[in-house]
Amino acid sequence: MSSAESTVIEADKQVQTRHLPGDLAMWCFILAELLAFLLLLGSMAFARGHWSEMFSAGIATLHPEAGLVNTLILLTGSYFAANAVKRTAAGDQRALSRGFVLAALCGLAYVAIKITEYGILFGDGYNLRTDTFYFFYFFTTFFHMAHVLIGMAILLVVAQRSRAGHYANQEKVRMAGESAASYWHMVDLVWLVLFPLLYVLP
Amino acid sequence: MKHLLKFALAGLLLLTLIGWWLGHSFDGTWVVVCVLALTLVKGQWLIDQFMDLRTAPQWLRWTVSGWLVLVLGAAALFNI
Numbered sequence: 001m002s003s004a005e006s007t008v009i010e011a012d013k014q015v016q017t018r019h020l021p022g023d024l025a026m027w028c029f030i031l032a033e034l035l036a037f038l039l040l041l042g043s044m045a046f047a048r049g050h051w052s053e054m055f056s057a058g059i060a061t062l063h064p065e066a067g068l069v070n071t072l073i074l075l076t077g078s079y080f081a082a083n084a085v086k087r088t089a090a091g092d093q094r095a096l097s098r099g100f101v102l103a104a105l106c107g108l109a110y111v112a113i114k115i116t117e118y119g120i121l122f123g124d125g126y127n128l129r130t131d132t133f134y135f136f137y138f139f140t141t142f143f144h145m146a147h148v149l150i151g152m153a154i155l156l157v158v159a160q161r162s163r164a165g166h167y168a169n170q171e172k173v174r175m176a177g178e179s180a181a182s183y184w185h186m187v188d189l190v191w192l193v194l195f196p197l198l199y200v201l202p
Numbered sequence: 203m204k205h206l207l208k209f210a211l212a213g214l215l216l217l218t219l220i221g222w223w224l225g226h227s228f229d230g231t232w233v234v235v236c237v238l239a240l241t242l243v244k245g246q247w248l249i250d251q252f253m254d255l256r257t258a259p260q261w262l263r264w265t266v267s268g269w270l271v272l273v274l275g276a277a278a279l280f281n282i
Contacts (some may be wrong), residue, residue: 020262021254027262034269042276049280068222072215075248079211082252086207178254185253189266192245193273195218196237200225201281 021085022179030186033147037190040143044136044197051132058133059198061126066117067199070110071191074148077106078188081155081181088177096177100159103184107152114145137198144190151184210251217244234282238274245270 020027048055084099118138121127128138158180167173221240224233246267250256255263 017257018259019254019257020259031265034266038269038273041273045273045277045280048277052281064222064226068218071218075211075214075218078248078252079207082254083207085254182253185248188252189245189248189270192241192248193270193277196221196225196241197277200222200237201277202225202229202233 022182023175026179026182030183033186034190037144040140041190041193041197044140047132047136048197054131055133058131058137061121061124062137062198063117063120064199066113067195070113071195073106073110073113074188074191077103077110078185080106081184085174085177085181089174094163096173097159097163100155100162100177100180103181104152104155104159107148107155107184110148111145111152114141140194141198144187144194147187147190151180151187154180154183207251210247214244214247231282234278238278242270242274245274 080099080103084096084103087095087099121134126134128135158176161167161176162173167176217240221237221244224240225237249263249266249270253266255266
């Protein structure tokens with residue numbers, strides 16, 4: 001066998017061993033969501049640069065500690081989801097429901113903090129129509145929070161179905177778990193970009 | 203490695219705290235560059251370790267990583 005042939009065979013083996021985490025349909029959904037967030041975050045980055053004084057004044061009214069705590073919470077939730085998927089693949093039957101419930105609880109804490117932050121801002125007289133900054137702030141963070149809620153629902157449904165033995169075999173448990181976790185990580189990834197734009201950059 | 207996910211979480215939390223401290227303690231273009239660079243590292247770490255796209259089909263990993271570069275590139279372009 002020539003070296004070229006062995007290189008082709010080796011590359012073919014690598015392609016075959018590559019693993020798609022979850023369902024392809026879920027990934028199509030995730031990529032569509034990422035495209036929507038790309039447009040939204042790109043517009044927000046442009047607006048931040050274009051109306052820098054308005055954004056600086058608006059950002060000064062936010063609560064950076066709330067943004068920081070929410071980031072730490074979402075990252076921890078992503079860890080719980082990823083760990084649950086890994087342990088399920090290793091044969092731990094109950095890890096998926098336990099890990100996904102913990103991840104959803106992190107999501108709940110995130111939503112509670114976000115709603116408290118909205119309440120304070122509304123109480124101070126700021127809303128979607130105050131100016132361009134508050135339009136972007138409320139619209140983008142609410143759109144993201146809606147995705148957190150969708151992610152929580154997906155995690156809890158998969159956790160419940162896994163606990164109830166709804167899935168026919170271990171392969172289906174793995175597929176459902178990876179799909180749900182992938183969506184949850186996408187929500188976290190979007191927040192990782194949103195966080196510096198609103199709470200960190202000077 | 204058995205504790206790889208725990209290390210990934212610890213790293214992500216640490217980088218978040220460092221970025222937050224930089225953004226709230228200093229001013230200037232270099233801070234914007236550092237915070238966005240830290241965000242790029244965190245995002246890629248999340249993509250590889252938590253999303254597990256390190257061993258996924260290359261087109262998917264490149265698409266998600268490309269999304270991250272595009273959105274952070276836009277943030278850098280309009281804010282530096």
